[in-house]
Amino acid sequence: MTTAARPTFEPARGGQGRGEKDLSAISKQYSSRDLPGHTKLKFRTAPAKRPKLDQVPAASLDADDPLDDEDSDDGDSDDDTASLLAELTRIRKERAADEIRKEQEKRQEEERIRMENILSGNPLLNYSNQAPKADLKVRRRWDDDVVFKNCAREEPKDKGAFINDALRSEFHRKFMEKYIK
Known part of the structure; x- marks a missing residue:
């Protein structure tokens, strides 16, 4: 016989059974x-200070170099930098002038194309005498020759407002015309 169908009396007592301790202890x-x-x-420890970048460490100094910051070729380097700066400004001016010129040419070309489109867009206002009048053919749409064209354009017939009178309603009138006449 199985023991699965035991009543729940023993587990409900909560730790006072045989071999169990008191759970409240x-x-x-x-x-x-x-x-x-x-x-x-x-x-916190004392922060580690970073060395300043403008101070040159003693290991990187050469003993042979004089401590004077004066160089003998200062005049030559000043002349070189001045000539380089002048050349740089001249190149910048040339580039700016080229850019302005290209922008103006682009605007003129766009205006010319726009005017050509305006003048040649309407064949009735063709100002150029080069095109013959035989080319004035109106293009037809691809659906111009369709059999059932414009079928849905008719407006639906108005059915009239609802009449809350059985004798005057549309159904009653049709019924009377059909069967009584």
Whole structure:
């Protein structure tokens, strides 16, 4: 016989059965996860200062170099930089002038194309005498010769408003015309 159909009396008593302890008593066991973890504080140390970039370390200095910052070729380098700057400004001016000229040419070309489109768009206003009048053929649409063209353009017949009178309604009138006449 199976033991699965036992009444729930024994589990309902909650820990007072044979071989079980009282569940309300405080246990002496505890998990390692319940223990305190971080028991000491870390204190800040003094910040490490970064060396200044403008100070040159002593290891990078040559003993042979004089400590004077004056160079003997200062005049030559000044002349070179001045000539390079003059050349740079001249090149920039040339590029700006070329860009302005290209922009003007582009605008003139766009205006010319726009005027050509305006003048040649309507064949009735053809100002140029070069095109013969035989070319004035009106194009037909692809659906001009369709059999059932414009079928749905008729407006539906108005059925009239609803009349809440059985003797004057449209159905009653048609019925009377059909069967009584």
